[in-house]
Amino acid sequence: MTPARLIIRAIRRPGSIIHPFQRPVLLRLGGQRFNTTESHERPATTATATTSQKKQVRLTAESYPNIKRDSRFAKLTSEDVAHFSSICPVLSAESDDIEAFNTDWMRKYRGQTRLVLKPKSTADVSEILKYSNSRSLAVVPQGGNTGLVGGSVPIYDEIVISMNSMNNIRSFDPVSGILVCDAGVVLETADNYLADQGHIFPLDLGAKGSCHVGGNVATNAGGLRLLRYGSLHGTVLGVEAVLPDGTILDDLSTLRKNNTGYDLKQLFIGSEGTIGVITAVSIICPQRPSAQNVALFGVNTFEKVQETFIRAKRELGEILSAFELMDDTSQRCVAQVTGKKRPLDGEETKFYVLIETSGSNKEHDDEKLEKFLMALMEDETIADGVLAQDETQARNLWSWREGIPEVCGHWGGVYKYDVSIPLKELYSLVEDVKARFIEYGLLGEGEAVVDVVGYGHMGDSNLHLNVPVRSYDKRVEEVLEPFVYEWIQKRRGSISAEHGLGVAKREYVQYSRGETELSVMRSLKNHFDPKGIMNPYKYIKT
Amino acid sequence: MTSLRILVPIKRVIDYAVKPRVNATKTAVTTSGVKMSMNPFDELSIEESVRLRERHKGAVADILAFSAGPAKAADTLRTAMAMGADRALLVELDEKRAGESDLEPLAVAKLLKEVVNGEGCNMVICGKQSIDDDSGQTGQMLAGLLGWGQATQAAKVEVQGDEVLVTKEVDGGEEVVRVKLPAVVTTDLRLNEPRYATLPNIMKAKKKPMEKKTLADFNVEFKKRLETVEVIEPPPRQGGGKVDSVDGLISRLKELGAI
Numbered sequence: 001m002t003p004a005r006l007i008i009r010a011i012r013r014p015g016s017i018i019h020p021f022q023r024p025v026l027l028r029l030g031g032q033r034f035n036t037t038e039s040h041e042r043p044a045t046t047a048t049a050t051t052s053q054k055k056q057v058r059l060t061a062e063s064y065p066n067i068k069r070d071s072r073f074a075k076l077t078s079e080d081v082a083h084f085s086s087i088c089p090v091l092s093a094e095s096d097d098i099e100a101f102n103t104d105w106m107r108k109y110r111g112q113t114r115l116v117l118k119p120k121s122t123a124d125v126s127e128i129l130k131y132s133n134s135r136s137l138a139v140v141p142q143g144g145n146t147g148l149v150g151g152s153v154p155i156y157d158e159i160v161i162s163m164n165s166m167n168n169i170r171s172f173d174p175v176s177g178i179l180v181c182d183a184g185v186v187l188e189t190a191d192n193y194l195a196d197q198g199h200i201f202p203l204d205l206g207a208k209g210s211c212h213v214g215g216n217v218a219t220n221a222g223g224l225r226l227l228r229y230g231s232l233h234g235t236v237l238g239v240e241a242v243l244p245d246g247t248i249l250d251d252l253s254t255l256r257k258n259n260t261g262y263d264l265k266q267l268f269i270g271s272e273g274t275i276g277v278i279t280a281v282s283i284i285c286p287q288r289p290s291a292q293n294v295a296l297f298g299v300n301t302f303e304k305v306q307e308t309f310i311r312a313k314r315e316l317g318e319i320l321s322a323f324e325l326m327d328d329t330s331q332r333c334v335a336q337v338t339g340k341k342r343p344l345d346g347e348e349t350k351f352y353v354l355i356e357t358s359g360s361n362k363e364h365d366d367e368k369l370e371k372f373l374m375a376l377m378e379d380e381t382i383a384d385g386v387l388a389q390d391e392t393q394a395r396n397l398w399s400w401r402e403g404i405p406e407v408c409g410h411w412g413g414v415y416k417y418d419v420s421i422p423l424k425e426l427y428s429l430v431e432d433v434k435a436r437f438i439e440y441g442l443l444g445e446g447e448a449v450v451d452v453v454g455y456g457h458m459g460d461s462n463l464h465l466n467v468p469v470r471s472y473d474k475r476v477e478e479v480l481e482p483f484v485y486e487w488i489q490k491r492r493g494s495i496s497a498e499h500g501l502g503v504a505k506r507e508y509v510q511y512s513r514g515e516t517e518l519s520v521m522r523s524l525k526n527h528f529d530p531k532g533i534m535n536p537y538k539y540i541k542t
Numbered sequence: 543m544t545s546l547r548i549l550v551p552i553k554r555v556i557d558y559a560v561k562p563r564v565n566a567t568k569t570a571v572t573t574s575g576v577k578m579s580m581n582p583f584d585e586l587s588i589e590e591s592v593r594l595r596e597r598h599k600g601a602v603a604d605i606l607a608f609s610a611g612p613a614k615a616a617d618t619l620r621t622a623m624a625m626g627a628d629r630a631l632l633v634e635l636d637e638k639r640a641g642e643s644d645l646e647p648l649a650v651a652k653l654l655k656e657v658v659n660g661e662g663c664n665m666v667i668c669g670k671q672s673i674d675d676d677s678g679q680t681g682q683m684l685a686g687l688l689g690w691g692q693a694t695q696a697a698k699v700e701v702q703g704d705e706v707l708v709t710k711e712v713d714g715g716e717e718v719v720r721v722k723l724p725a726v727v728t729t730d731l732r733l734n735e736p737r738y739a740t741l742p743n744i745m746k747a748k749k750k751p752m753e754k755k756t757l758a759d760f761n762v763e764f765k766k767r768l769e770t771v772e773v774i775e776p777p778p779r780q781g782g783g784k785v786d787s788v789d790g791l792i793s794r795l796k797e798l799g800a801i
Contacts, residue, residue, distance in 0.1 A: 290575060297741070343738050370744070377741050386738035389621045390579030391559035393738060 057103050057110040060155045060503060067503075067537050069156045073138045076114055076157060083131060084117055088124045089165070091116035101160045104153050105146055109503060111154030113140070118165045122240060122248055122279040128161060129277065130246025138533045141273040143215025144186065146207040148416070149502030151219065151272045155537045161277060163214055169193055170280065178237065178254045180282040183214020200288040202229035206402060214278045220270030222498030227459035228321040228358065229286060232269050239265040240280040244529040254282050267524070272500055273535040275528035289321070289358035291365050294394040295373060297385030298349030302427045304381050305351050309423075309458055311381075312355060315372045319365050322356035323459040327430065330404045330453045333468065337407035343397060346384045351427075353382075353458070354401050404455050408466040411450045415467040415476065417484055420494035423461045429487060430454030430465060433480070437467075440479050448473040462497040485511040501539050509540055544704045544723050547604045548591045549663040550627065551654055552584040554611050554618040555674040562674075564773050570644075571674070571773065580618045583669025585625075585736040586729040590699055591667055592626030593734060598701060604628055608657055610645060611635055616752065623747035624739035630752040631657065633760075642757065645764065647675075651683035652762045658688060664724040665706075670695050681728035691721035695730040 061067065084090050091098050093114035102111045119125045132139050138158040145152045154160060163184035170180040177199050181190060187208040191201040203216055205223035215221075217239065220232055229235060238253035251265045268278055299305050305325060312320055328350050335342050344352075359365040369387070376382045388394035408414040421429060434452040437443035443451065448469050456463040465484070469476055488495055489511040496505045496512070510518065521540055528534075532542060556562050557579040562571045588607065595602035607622035609615045610633040619630035633653065635642040645653070658666065671678035685692035693708035697716070700707040706725055710717045711732065721727075739747075757764065785791045795801045 291577075295741075341735065344740070373741055374745060377745070382741075385741040387741065387744060389624075389739050391557045391577060392579075392582070395559065397738075 057107045060109045060111060060150060060153070063109075064155070064503065067155060070138070070532070070536060072136060072532065073158075073536070074136045076137065076159070080131075080135060080137065081115060084115065084128065084159075087127045087131075088117055088119045090118065101142060101145070101162060102153055104150055106148065109150035109153050109155075111140075111160075112157050113154045113160050114157055116160040116162055118162050120165045122166075122242065125161065125166075125242045125277050125279050126246045126248050128246075129242050129244055132159065132533055133245050133531060136531055136533060138536050140535050141218070141277045143184065143212030143218065144207065144210040146211045146215070147219060147502060148418075148499045149496070149504035151500055151502030151535070151538055152215070155503065158536065163212055163277075163279075166214075166279060172197060172199075173254070174199075176254070177285045177287070178282055179285050180238075180252065180254065180280065181213055182280050183212060183217075183278050185213045187211050187213055187216060194285055195288060198288050199285040200225075201285055202235040202283065203232065213281060213283075217269055217281050218271060218273055218278050219500045220498075222457070222460065222462065224322060224457075227323060227457065232283075233266060235285075236265060236269055236281055236283050238282040239268045239278055241268050241276040241278045243276045244531065244534050248279075249276065252280055252282050256284065270500070272502065272539050274525060274539045275534060277534075287360070289360060291357075291359050291362035292321075292394065293357045293365055293369050294388040294397045295355045295369065295385055296343055296397045296400065297353055297355075297373070297376075297382045298344050298346075299351045299353055299382050300349050302351065305353060305427075305458070306423065307381055308353060308376060311376065312372065315375075316355075316357055316368060319357040319359040319368060320355070320459075321358040322354065323457075324354040324401045324455070325426075325458040325463075326352045326354070326401055326404065326455040327427070327453065328352070329451050330408075330455045330466075331400060333407045333410070333451070333453060334400055334403050337410045338403065340399075343386050343400065344384050349383045352400070354397060356398075401455070404453065405464070405466065408453055408468045411468050412470045413472045414469065415480060417465040417495075418497050418499040419463050419465065419484075419488050420461050420497040421463055421488065421491055422493065423458075425491055426456075426458070426461060426463050427454055429463060429484070432487065433465065433467070433484065436479050436483065437476075440475070442473075442476060442479060448476050460497070482508075482511075488512070503538050506538055506540060543598060543601050543701065544664065546594065546602045546665050546701070546723075547661070547663045548594070548602060548606070549654070549658055549661065549666045550584065550587045550591055550605060550607050550622065551650070551666070551668045551680070552588070552607055552609045552615075552618055552622055553581040553669075553672045553674075554578050554609065554615040555581045555672055558582055558673055564775050568772050568774060569770060578614070578618075580621055581669055581672045581674075583671060583673070583729055583731075584622075586731070586733045587667040587669055588622050588625050588627055589734045589736040590696075590729060592737075594699070594701060595626070601701070604661075604663075606631060606657075606661060606663065608654070609633070610650065610653060610757075612637055616754075619752060620744075620747050621739055623750045623752075624744045625737060626743070627750075629750055631661075632752060632754050634754055634756055636756075642764075646766065646768055647677045647679035648683055648767065649762070649764045650680050651687055652764075653757075653760055654680070654684050655687045656760045656762060658684075666690075666726045667699075668726070668728055670728040670730055681726050685726040688724070688726070690724050690726055692726040692728070693719050693721045694728040696727050697730050697732050699727060699733070 098116055101116045102113055117128055119128060139161055140154045140158045141161045142152045143163050166182040166184035168182045172179045174197055190213055194201055202225055203221060203223050204225045205221060217232055217236055238251050240252040241249045243249055309323055312323055328348055331352055357365050357369055388397050430452055437449050443449040450468040453466040454463060485495055485508050494512045495508050501509060522542055525542060557577040560577050565572045591605045605627045607619050607627040607630045609619055613634055616632055619632055623630055637643045668681045695710045696708045697711045698709035704723045706721050708719050708727060785794055
């Protein structure tokens with residue numbers, strides 16, 4: 001790299017005048033890397049994280065008084081610690097580092113584990129679970145600890161099984177594009193490895209610098225590439241997992257087709273560590289696109305957003321890789337907090353849409369995209385728009401979408417909902433919630449609620465409803481819940497589109513799942529884990 | 543105020559966000575299949591010209607974007623016109639002909655001198671350097687060849703009558719220089735924040751005139767004066783190590799001769 005490039009890079013960091021935003025890769029806090037796993041969402045800024053660092057995070061057991069420690073579980077003894085130490089490296093209660101495994105990155109959940117295990121192989125995990133199961137010691141498998149629903153940290157004294165040390169890439173076949181790797185491989189490491197081979201990991205999210213591939217699979221992470229490459233239920237070809245009794249389930253298939261009986265790996269995708277520990281995955285990776293384009297444009301009504309979406313699918317076809325929706329409030333928040341100049345300086349529109357295309361032929365993509373955008377301009381479906389001319393501009397445009405979760409926390413706190421709603425009514429939720437806050441007199445200058453923000457993956461019918469507040473307030477919660485959940489239930493949506501259940505959503509799962517479904521889930525859980533030692537108190541009530 | 547006819551030279555380079563790779567023969571950086579964009583300093587030059595027009599109504603008569611490069615440099619010039627340049631001139635280089643693939647700063651300066659004289663420009667705003675070669679010479683050589691004044695590394699540009707006031711960021715503060723028109727101004731990073739190309743402007747840019755020429759149209763001698771000996775990648779960064787205590791840190795630093 002030439003010195004000038006270095007200078008430009010250095011200068012184009014947050015806070016500088018030119019292009020002040022760069023994708024934050026990871027955030028250091030208390031010595032451990034924190035970031036989000038289940039979504040592309042961003043952690044809070046470093047500044048807010050460090051100021052809150054001094055304050056001890058409230059114990060999850062205190063925040064959720066109705067969750068009582070299960071008396072079936074044994075208490076850890078020194079003999080247990082000695083036995084585990086003979087299997088793999090451990091971190092015991094005396095170590096300062098143990099807090100990082102007890103607390104989630106948002107500093108919302110804190111457990112009370114007294115032991116962290118760091119297995120180095122599948123055999124280690126098997127030994128650990130075999131012993132834990134025989135002793136009825138509860139465990140929590142932990143990846144990059146970047147989840148948003150408190151699923152990766154203990155609540156009481158569950159033993160943490162950290163997958164950090166299982167981080168080998170086992171094999172890659174450049175012909176088929178199939179990657180086999182340990183569960184503890186960091187997503188970005190996997191993606192960089194694939195980039196050198198001309199391939200791409202079919203999942204991308206903001207936390208990629210910290211989150212583990214195994215954790216992504218265990219939580220069925222969605223993220224930014226889902227529209228293009230589909231969910232992990234399609235791309236994951238095989239899973240190696242250790243069952244609660246220590247049995248190793250070797251379903252690490254590298255076959256695209258395998259119609260021989262129940263598809264067991266699917267059960268582990270999104271199981272959040274409740275039926276076993278995923279120790280390795282095989283996943284099919286597409287060719288890395290060599291040409292990318294990003295455009296951002298303003299649209300006046302939600303009807304026109306939908307029309308744009310239909311036409312994007314039709315006219316951009318196979319090169320469309322992202323279709324992200326942002327409302328005017330979200331963009332105002334980003335502008336206000338970051339102080340950046342808005343990309344579209346004309347009259348404000350109600351909605352903004354970010355489109356990304358990925359393909360193999362730049363000229364072909366440019367032509368398609370330009371034709372598409374010009375047609376939309378001409379018939380006034382879109383009001384205004386910009387097209388990134390270089391990589392820096394493309395990243396900057398993305399920052400107006402990716403920066404939203406971060407800036408929403410600026411005023412003191414934020415209530416977050418990650419929901420799936422049929423596309424037609426995707427945005428009505430935001431309007432209805434806003435109307436409710438106005439009705440209750442909670443929104444505005446000096447009131448608890450700053451505003452109601454809606455954005456999300458339009459391409460996946462996935463809306464993020466964020467309510468930035470000046471302080472957490474019981475009255476705000478009462479307006480939001482159960483209203484939001486009931487609203488979603490009425491439309492047969494999902495109360496957790498990509499963030500999962502963890503502790504945060506386990507009380508509300510019935511809004512999206514019927515009693516029959518839940519009872520089948522319970523019997524599955526019971527079948528795999530009759531002693532209930534795997535990640536207890538979370539997911540669904542047993 | 544003097545009516546300004548501004549020339550903005552533009553270079554198509556490897557996108558600054560892309561990590562350049564050295565080719566197998568170690569003679570150059572690989573450009574095939576790599577994302578190319580406008581040299582960031584040239585983006586600033588275009589932006590500044592357009593802002594001069596916006597600030598001084600009627601004072602800027604013409605903004606000409608110029609490039610010498612492969613046929614695809616036309617895309618870069620279209621971007622310049624979408625940002626606000628009035629017209630473009632492309633000198634298409636034949637990459638296969640010896641000496642044309644990589645024009646040296648002096649050759650570019652001579653070429654620009656011809657363009658300035660041919661087009662009647664009285665101000666040249668150019669990037670202080672291109673991020674691929676980092677020569678940082680063209681603007682100065684051009685001013686010398688033309689016998690014009692020059693103000694380099696501009697962080698702020700003000701036109702007052704027939705003079706240009708240029709603020710430069712120097713160690714410990716700012717330096718303001720005054721230069722009489724006609725003049726060459728080279729741009730530094732913090733001059734402005736280039737605008738995005740909006741869709742309506744991209745459409746308009748398609749209709750703006752772009753003239754194409756070849757080196758043969760210019761009466762300039764393009765002799766190679768520089769020889770590239772070798773191109774190598776910087777050594778990979780060494781990983782960090784951990785020490786157990788402050789004393790450990792101090793002894794390690796002593797060991798390395800750092801303190």
